[in-house]
Amino acid sequence: MEPAGLTLKLLLLGDSGVGKSSLLRRFTDGAFEPRLKPTVGIDFKVKKMVLEGRAVTLAMWDTAGQERFRTLTPSYYRGAQGVVLVYDVTRKDTFTGLGKWLNELEMHTTTSSTVKMLVGNKTDKPDREVERKEGLQLARKHSLLFIETSAKTEDGVQQAFEELVIKILQTPGLWEKSTFRKGIQLMDSSAQQNKGLCSAHCVLI
Numbered sequence: 001m002e003p004a005g006l007t008l009k010l011l012l013l014g015d016s017g018v019g020k021s022s023l024l025r026r027f028t029d030g031a032f033e034p035r036l037k038p039t040v041g042i043d044f045k046v047k048k049m050v051l052e053g054r055a056v057t058l059a060m061w062d063t064a065g066q067e068r069f070r071t072l073t074p075s076y077y078r079g080a081q082g083v084v085l086v087y088d089v090t091r092k093d094t095f096t097g098l099g100k101w102l103n104e105l106e107m108h109t110t111t112s113s114t115v116k117m118l119v120g121n122k123t124d125k126p127d128r129e130v131e132r133k134e135g136l137q138l139a140r141k142h143s144l145l146f147i148e149t150s151a152k153t154e155d156g157v158q159q160a161f162e163e164l165v166i167k168i169l170q171t172p173g174l175w176e177k178s179t180f181r182k183g184i185q186l187m188d189s190s191a192q193q194n195k196g197l198c199s200a201h202c203v204l205i
Helices: 020-029 067-072 092-096 098-108 132-141 157-169 177-182 189-193
Strands: 005-013 042-051 054-063 082-088 115-121 145-148
Touching: 005 020, 005 098, 005 157, 020 042, 020 054, 020 082, 020 115, 020 157, 042 157, 054 157, 082 092, 082 098, 082 157, 092 098, 092 132, 115 132, 115 157, 132 145, 145 157
Parallel strands: 005 054, 005 082, 082 115, 115 145
Antiparallel strands: 042 054
């Protein structure tokens, strides 16, 4: 058994301006800054919480979405137990651009059982270009958890990170040290990921 404290590595990916830093700031500090500057390279935040009776420390890496920083990110995929893919529901291009992030994930993640979550951010804005059902369809296609959020109003933010962490905790092979050391990949990870991809709020439309 692991000791009571468990450190999990989470990675935030997505195009520039989708609100990755704002989501992280809202989750860790409870704050919202309307005009955050784009992340240069990598930003890093830590948050401690107790979920399912287990104390966890989340080490969260916020990556730059701009093309010129993309070469920095591959090494940060290593050992990530959870990945949050963020798009802006008011910018269709950030949704269609998810394909390249999913390809990168496929190339760089060190275990096939890494838990991935798709997050449609900025639901507080009126000029939506990506419908919720489109996000849900993409999530189903790639076996991702799915939720919509607003970093501005805080809607769905806490829930998103909690669901991701709970799913990681339900996949022991991701955080048991012995598994990491031996580099074992769970053969049935895709079957596991297909179970309970969406919780109660993920209703078919």
